[in-house]
Every structure is written in C-alpha cells, then in structure tokens.
Amino acid sequence: MKKIQIAPVWRFSDEAGNQLDPKLFELLKAVHRHGKLTLAADDVSISYRHAWNMLKRWHEFFGTALVELQRGRGARLLPLGEKLLWAEQRMSARLGPQLESLASELNLAIQQSLEGIKPVLRLHASHGYAVELLPNYLEELRLDLQYCTPREALAALNRGGCDLAGFHLPRGEVGAAVSRDYRDLLKPRSHRVVRFITRRQGLMVAAGNPLAVQGLDDLARREVRFINRQASSGTRALLDGLLASVGLPAEKVSGYELEEYTHSAIAAYVAAGMADAGFGVEAAARRFGLAFVPLALEDYLLICHRRSLYESRLEQLRAMLAGQAFQSAVAALPGYFPDRCGEVGGLEGLLPR
Secondary structure, three states: OOOOOOOOOOEOOOOOOOEOOHHHHHHHHHHHHHOOHHHHHHHOOOOHHHHHHHHHHHHHHHOOOOEEEEOOOEEEEOHHHHHHHHHHHHHHHHHHHHHHHHHHHHHHHHHHHHHOOOOEEEEEEOOOHHHHHHHHOOOOOEEEEEEOOHHHHHHHHHOOOOOEEEEEEEOOHHHHHHHHHHOOOOOOOOEEEEEEEEEEEEEEEOOOOOOOOOOHHHHHOOOOOEEEEOOOOHHHHHHHHHHHHOOOOHHHOOOOOOEEOOHHHHHHHHHOOOOOEEEEEHHHHHHOOOEEEEEEEEEEEEEEEHHHOOOHHHHHHHHHHHOHHHHHHHHOOOOEEOOOOOOEEOOHHHOOO
C-alpha cells in the first residue's frame, strides 16, 4: 500500500542552504541513550565512520561540536547537541498529531483514486499512543483518523462528521465530575460505547526525581516549575479535577498557565529541563527517560451511534480490538492496559445523576 508520510525538514539559512540529515537526530538520540558512538551507530544502522563524519561535518558547520568523544569514556552530548535533540523532539511532539491528521486525509483521497471507493471508518479522537496503533491493525478497512479535543470529537459525531468519537474519562469521583462537562454532547438513547483501552496518568519528572516530587501537593513548592496541557484537552480536565480533589488552587502551581499540546510535548519539555514536572501518560514519560508518579487511571472510550453499531466497518473494528495482536501491542505500552477491548455498552455508567 502506498502511503504519504509528512515530516518537517530542517534547513539553515545560509548561502549554501544546508539541510540536516534526519539521521543526525537519530544519532544524537542514540548517543544520549547508549553513551558510546559505536553502539549509537549500530542503533541507527550506519557505520562508525559514517557517524563520525556526520558529526564532523556539523561540527564544522556550527563551529562547535555536538558530541564529545573521549577515549575509554564513551560519548556524551555537548550543549548544542542537547539543544538540537530537544528542539527536534519538541517539534515532533507538537506538530506530529496535526501532520498525521493531514496525512490521513491525503492518503484516503489518493487511495480512493487508485483503488476506487472502499469502506472508510472516520474516527475523530483525542491523540494518544494506543490510537496511533489503529492504522497498523485495520488491514483492509480504510481509517480516516483526525486528532482533536474530546468535545470536538463528540460534536463531530453528533453532526455526522465522523463515525466514532474518542474521548477519555477518569475513574472514580473525578471521572464523575469530568463527565458532566460532556453531558450536553452525550445522548444515552442513540449513542453506544465501544471500550478501547485503559491508561495511567500522573506526574512526569526528571530521571531520578531529584526534587522528590511525590504528589500534587509538591506542585505548590516554589522550586517546582510545572508545564500544563491546553485547557481544552481531556488531560487538563483530569488534572483540574485532581487539583480540586486535594484542595490545591491552580494559582499555587508555578507554570500552570504554560501550555503544551500533546503528552510527548510535555515529556520533551521536562526532559529538556525547561520544567521540573508535567502531567500526562506514563508511556510518554518512559519514552523520554523520565521518572513517573502515578495518580489516576482513565478509560479511553469510543462513542458511536446505535444505528451504525452493526455495520461492517464497526464490526471489523470491534473484532480487531478484541484480537490478540492489537491487545499485545497495547500491553507493550507502559501504563496502557487492554481492558475489555471492543465490548459494547450504554452510556448509563458514564453520566452520574
């Protein structure tokens, strides 16, 4: 299957129009991970000489080294290497969901031109690591995946703009409070719930947790700098509910007003040392080598119209969700759990009286 993938290109504004090789970012990440250039080169499938020449070229271009190589002591990123790696990670984390949504639209249009009109499942959903897996397991079913906020997804479902809306609800009293924000968009008579996954959210902090952050109360400490999710996100709603449950006013949290737009962007921000703590899923913390303080479990759910539940498209999706291949992939994500994937239910338990 022919697919478009969209990725940013790094160009430096000099007379020669130099363009960074994407392999450089992979190499810097591998050096950071392994601490040896030989292991880093193997990790990104290039020769040691190629890796050395690449670092030498960009050393000459910038006028300063990206990596320090010491005989018998391995390799480590120097300040510019760290900044380049952080910048690439932050850019990918912030723009990734938008580029994936655009690529999904373009791929669908091109595939229909090449292969004719085939069944398409339109999913509008909050971004997440498990949602990213779906295109890899749906096989013949075309997926039009658009990332948006939970409210935007449910609004699209109600106006016929999608077949499924993905959103997440915390468990317990906080979840009951959050669900009230969706009451105007959820319709118990005509909507049905398809269970997707369960995931763990909490505080992401630097490796080793140097400030000994143990819970939400620690965010009120003056030395702890925080990075928040945007106000429209489901994760922000969860955080606000948790803060209310412990009686911690938002104005007591240093950095509460600073926002990023994905779990990965939060993790990249903390990993770069720009904040001491952020809130998001455990999988993002682990990908960026951060420590994690678990605080809540939430169910990620898919909402559809009752009348479309037994259409072939939805039946294929539910069969895939219930399959071992997809559930094994979910279980491999830190803090993600395949809990009753594909089961169908009503909205009664989601809407407290």
